Amino acid sequence: DSGVTQTPKHLITATGQRVTLRCSPRSGDLSVYWYQQSLDQGLQFLIQYYNGEERAKGNILERFSAQQFPDLHSELNLSSLELGDSALYFCASSTSPTDTDTQYFGPGTRLTVL
Amino acid sequence: GQSLEQPSEVTAVEGAIVQINCTYQTSGFYGLSWYQQHDGGAPTFLSYNALDGLEETGRFSSFLSRSDSYGYLLLQELQMKDSASYFCAALMNRDDKIIFGKGTRLHILP
Numbered sequence: 001d002s003g004v005t006q007t008p009k010h011l012i013t014a015t016g017q018r019v020t021l022r023c024s025p026r027s028g029d030l031s032v033y034w035y036q037q038s039l040d041q042g043l044q045f046l047i048q049y050y051n052g053e054e055r056a057k058g059n060i061l062e063r064f065s066a067q068q069f070p071d072l073h074s075e076l077n078l079s080s081l082e083l084g085d086s087a088l089y090f091c092a093s094s095t096s097p098t099d100t101d102t103q104y105f106g107p108g109t110r111l112t113v114l
Numbered sequence: 115g116q117s118l119e120q121p122s123e124v125t126a127v128e129g130a131i132v133q134i135n136c137t138y139q140t141s142g143f144y145g146l147s148w149y150q151q152h153d154g155g156a157p158t159f160l161s162y163n164a165l166d167g168l169e170e171t172g173r174f175s176s177f178l179s180r181s182d183s184y185g186y187l188l189l190q191e192l193q194m195k196d197s198a199s200y201f202c203a204a205l206m207n208r209d210d211k212i213i214f215g216k217g218t219r220l221h222i223l224p
Contacts, residue, residue: 002156002158033212042201042214042215042216042217043157043201043203043214043217044214045211045212045213045214048211056211056212057211058211058212090156090157092157102147102159102162103159104159105156105157105158106156107155107156108156
């Protein structure tokens with residue numbers, strides 16, 4: 001158990017819908033990262049937040065957005081969902097924004113878009 | 115473009131040693147991390163190299179050569195529980211994005 005929690009564990013929705021994935025980092029970790037993992041694309045870095053502020057951006061689509069709240073939990077919002085958005089979404093945390101080398105991953109949310 | 119290349123699959127025998135290679139083409143490279151992921155599980159951090167050379171952590175070691183844009187993960191005394199996918203990940207300029215390789219699936223034979 002990494003100490004990072006993610007909810008929900010599974011999510012099934014339809015195309016065109018919007019969903020919110022939630023992540024709580026390890027106690028004391030200020031940095032949160034979001035990743036998408038699909039069979040054909042592998043593990044893709046989406047976005048990083050540190051202490052409420054966006055720190056780095058990866059291959060995140062415009063239909064996706066994220067934020068980190070004052071209590072340090074983070075939410076990833078996915079809208080206008082497409083079949084291709086079906087994937088595992090992982091959240092990870094680290095102590096500082098520069099500790100990108102050591103990240104602790106949550107168990108993931110499996111999103112299925114029908 | 116920026117990319118990391120690693121073999122898609124590697125097979126080894128229990129008790130043996132296996133090396134998983136990773137070559138990268140990136141700008142602003144800062145360091146190389148390795149993660150293990152079992153089927154249905156989340157990635158877990160194994161090792162990190164910011165400097166050239168070998169880093170050893172128990173049965174796992176990782177190596178980096180910046181001049182060759184190359185690194186590897188070495189697993190010794192293989193156990194069946196080491197059957198998993200292994201990802202290398204390049205850190206860019208320490209405050210920028212992270213790029214993952216597509217992963218190497220390690221099969222271990224008894």
